[in-house]
Amino acid sequence: LIYTSGTTGKPKGVMLSHNNIFSNVLGAAEITPCKVYDRGLTFLPPCHAYERMVLYTYMYLGFTIHIAESFDKIGDNLKEVKPHIMTVVPRILEKVYEKIMKTGHELTGFKRKIFDWAVTVAEEYDPNPAKRSFAYTMKLKLAKQLVLNKWYEALGGELLTVASGSASLHNRLTRAFLAAGIPLYEGYGMTEASPLISVNHYMKGVRIGTVGLPVRFVEIKLAEDGEILVKGPNVMIGYYKNKAETDKTIIDGWLHTGDIGKWEDEKFLKIIDRKKEMFKISGGKYVIPQPIETKLVESKFIEQAMVIGDGMKFASAFIVPNYAHLLDWAKNDAPELADMTKEDFLTNPVIIKKVNQEVRRANQHFGNWEQIKKPIILRDEFTVENGELTPTLKMKRKVILEHHQEEFNNLYQMETD
Incomplete structure (x- = not known):
């Protein structure tokens, strides 16, 4: 029983079964490029559906789980743990990026010019190698050697996945981190879906600005007004002692997410906004x-x-x-x-x-x-x-x-x- 955060109204108790969550764990495990005994670093609230499912996935895959001491000590913990995987929300990545920028802006003269140039190169990055020119590839290689590799090292130097969810990540930041070799997986979900619905990941392709492809067992379609509808074993049993809200949210087996979306290239899901917002x-x-x-x-x-x-x-x-x-x-x-x-x-x-x-x-x-x-x-x-x-x-x-x-x-x- 997990209560929603109440961003758009009164919190509701979401009833999730073992099967709901385990189906999501299997879907997440399938696209996690880590192995037994790899290290996971976590600092999101374990009471939240997203972090809870991630922790279960870590356990299922046999990872060592490290709990960060506090938000202020994440930098120190990254250096100590050298994680292979960690979960974040966009606000945390924004703070990390701001700290990088602040450090760079304290440089002077030629070093500052090199830093600014490398950031410009990073923000033009496209994850599709076919769309990167030879000239850009050479610039990126130099930018990594001079500046961007240090970003990766600052996060422990062994990351295989940084899973981001809960809100959208703006494109400039996504491009910059990917250019630095920081492997972002941007996902989409909600408590009522256990919570994972789709993920941008590198096993089946990635499209910046979208939340990727549906995970295993999950089916997605768009209603006439663009609302994202979800069906699968991950969909909740219902809201605790609230049949009226349950019946409004799950109709003919389809979970009405309240989010408005569209398809890019007919397969990548893009979130436009909350219907209620x-x-x-x-x-x-x-x-x-x-x-x-x-x-x-x-x-x-x-x-x-x-x-x-x-x-x-x-x-x-x-x-x-x-x-x-x-x-x-x-x-x-x-x-x-x-x-x-x-x-x-x-x-x-x-x-x-x-x-x-x-x-x-x-x-x-x-x-x-x-x-x-x-x-x-x-x-x-x-x-x-x-x-x-x-x-x-x-x-x-x-x-x-x-x-x-x-x-x-x-x-x-x-x-x-």
Whole structure:
């Protein structure tokens, strides 16, 4: 009995049988390129369906399981354990990437230029060798020798798989890690499916920007409105003492995920958004938050973003700036700001202008009705401790909106006036 995280409503008790979970373990084991006695490092909550299934898979395959001491000590634990496999959520990989970037930006002169060049090469990486030119292959080889191999070594130097799930990973980061030889497996699932549904993995092909192919025993189809439907032995028994919700979620044996998807090349599943998170602006146009949020946080100056505006004239977003990167930028471009307090710094017109420039850059990828207008810049990060993130670092949209209702009202009231 595992309760959902409650990102879109009240948590529900998901009833999973031994057979539900074991079918998922068999599907995961089939695509895990490790052997008996290999080392797994884990630091996600074991009460979460994703981590629980992973731990069972480790046991089934005969791995040695190492439990990380804390998030702050992951770097030390990686060096100690030298894992062959570990599980993460995108937010953790984003933090790792930010730390790499921060270390690189502390370099000066020729070393800094080499680092920046290697990052640019990494972010252009395509996992399909046929799509990489000879010139790019040579550049990648040099970038690895000079910079990128150090990234792999920093994660222990023996990784065969880094399994990422729970939320989408933005493409720039995926390309950079793959270029550095860090083998990312991006998966998709939900507690009600035990939880694994599909995975991007290298035994049967990978497509960046998708969540790959269905795992063994799992069948996927898309409803007319694009909702992802799942059938298989992994689908839950139902919700604990909640037949009404069970009957709305499992119809004719098909689990209605509440996620909107599409197929790429007729076989790779791409997640577009949560059905419940889609909203209409007052003009009648639909806004799908997730791709907009993903594009926004591709900017190194934006730490977190949540799109808002249900029923309003336009879409906006709560933006949490990346203080460290903005401070680094200000040292060269606005040195008069460098000694300010964090609060004064983030509310300074120069910084607000810089963040808005990054928002406009992201807006170029979307239709006029989807573009973020008048973003609300917040000072404090969304965290698990303040109740705005789940234990696997998903945003609790309702809670975030409640916490920042005043800013929301001020923005749209101003527009009404």
